[in-house]
Amino acid sequence: MQSKRTREEWERVLSSELWGPDEVDRDQVERGIFIPLLLSYYDLPSVVRRCFLYCAMFPNDFEMVKDELVKMWIAQGYLKETSGGDMELVGEQYFQVLAACSFFRDFETDKFEGKKFKMHDIVHDFAQYMTKNECLTVDVNNLGEATVETSIETVRHLSMMLSEESSFPVSIHKAKGLRSLLIDTRDPSLGAALPDLFKQLTSIRSLNLSRSSTEEIPNEIGKLIHLRHLNLASCMVLESLPETMCDLCNLQSLDVTRCRSLKQLPKAIGKLIKLRHLQIYGSGVAFIPKGIERITCLRTLDWFTVCGGGENESKAANLRELKNLNHIGGSLKIWNLQDASGAAEAQLKNKKRLLCLELNFYYNQENGIVIEALQPPSGLEYLTICWYRGLELPNWMMTLTSLQVLTLRYCENVEVLPPLGRLPNLESLELRSLKVRRLDAGFLGIEKDENGSINDGDIARVTAFPKLKKLEIWNLKEVEEGDGIERRSVGGEDATTTSISIMPQLRQSTIRNCPLLRELPDYVLAAPLQELHIRSCPNLRKRYEEEMGEDWQKISHIPNICFDDWVRKVECLSGKRTL
Known part of the structure; x- marks a missing residue:
């Protein structure tokens, strides 16, 4: 309803025939609980509906990855290229539409995989209801071989959860029209089942074997001529990829991230001229083969x-x-x-x-x-x-x-840093193991005149590090001091007073192993810090230690302070301090 802006649009939803008892079999849709979802579903563009229903292939409570899902949509031909060829951008837009309609939930951001999310149980059940027998999830721990056989021939998108004790169900070979296959297992015997699997299921477009224990991908993978998306991420014991993989002329995405035992890619990888995504980071691959320029x-x-x-x-x-x-x-x-x-x-x-x-x-x-x-x-x-x-x-x-x-x-x-303070959008800065001796006006991007004093005219026009929120300084063993620059006002009675602003948004600072640093720069002390961490800096500890340090009062207002062996937090609501 959030996209409805007029009274007429709201009334149209209220008067929808879907609310009528004759339009939907309420026994099958759990006493009408799917009806609101149907309204939202039919309000989507048809191309977005198809992308949503595809998610029915994943197990209930399965943690999906946005970028991975978009690649799978592309592999199925659900996304059409724009004038710039950006199917990925179209997929991002469709994802945002579904997220805005609350079809997805529990969003998290992973450092390596990006945005992750899930579907609510009811939404997942609704998607499976709408796809009938097209999407299937098989958990061999709970479902017998007979259950698999009854519906496998009509399945187009299949997820299989296999235990190490279970045998690979050969009935899957009947799924001749299978377009997507996700196999979740740690059973090393999967490798022995793959050759026959690839010979039989030649219509597969998306194959996910991530985290499996197979040591090699068999030559028969070259028979999957329609394959567009191949995910082998985190196959820790995977040692080799066959050259026949380079015959996959339609392959668009190959992911071997964190395959630590994999030492090289197929040497003819340049033949994969339709490849759009090649992810290798964290694998044991030693080099990119020649010919990458052709992709x-x-x-x-x-x-x-x-x-x-x-x-x-x-x-x-x-x-x-x-x-x-x-x-x-x-x-x-x-x-x-x-x-x-x-x-x-x-x-x-x-x-x-x-x-x-x-x-x-x-x-x-x-x-x-x-x-x-x-x-x-x-x-x-x-x-x-x-x-x-x-x-x-x-x-x-x-x-x-x-x-x-x-x-x-x-x-x-x-030894000398450029005027980083002039970078207008910098939010986080880490300086580790440099030969820098001073974090001075040059570092801040504030000019000095020939006599070494600050030029007020320049100050009036400069905000140093306007968006910096996090500053980390590690192992700057030769840095001795800042420049003593602090916030100030310039101008006279006949001039408009202008304030210099240095790090006006700084919230967190870490200073570690800077043994010669005698004091914190004035611009750091004047910043609105919420966290200050100081480790292995004996001069700073002596100067700012609670109650005993001569300049303790300069940092006492900071809510969270951490030195080498103690932490001081201010409980803002109660006014209490705790060590």
């Missing part, structure tokens, strides 16, 4: 390692193969960055959909040129730089005006 419709490539010599160099793709993959979006982690070969040709700045980038250099010493060549698009929101050995951070960093999270770790030669 120009690729939307997801979450991990890319630069092969620096060795036996795999002739088989591995280099950075220049990323040049024409301009549809890549979401998150990309580039590891083992070494020489500048191919870095500029990767053209990361042309990948406008890229939101999260991690550049990991490891132990390379000569990488100043490399990092400058890896300029990301200006719309980047998350940036992590690790093990960078250059003296200066890249010039392009200050062009990232949409950046929300910046993490700099183990950049142990960097």
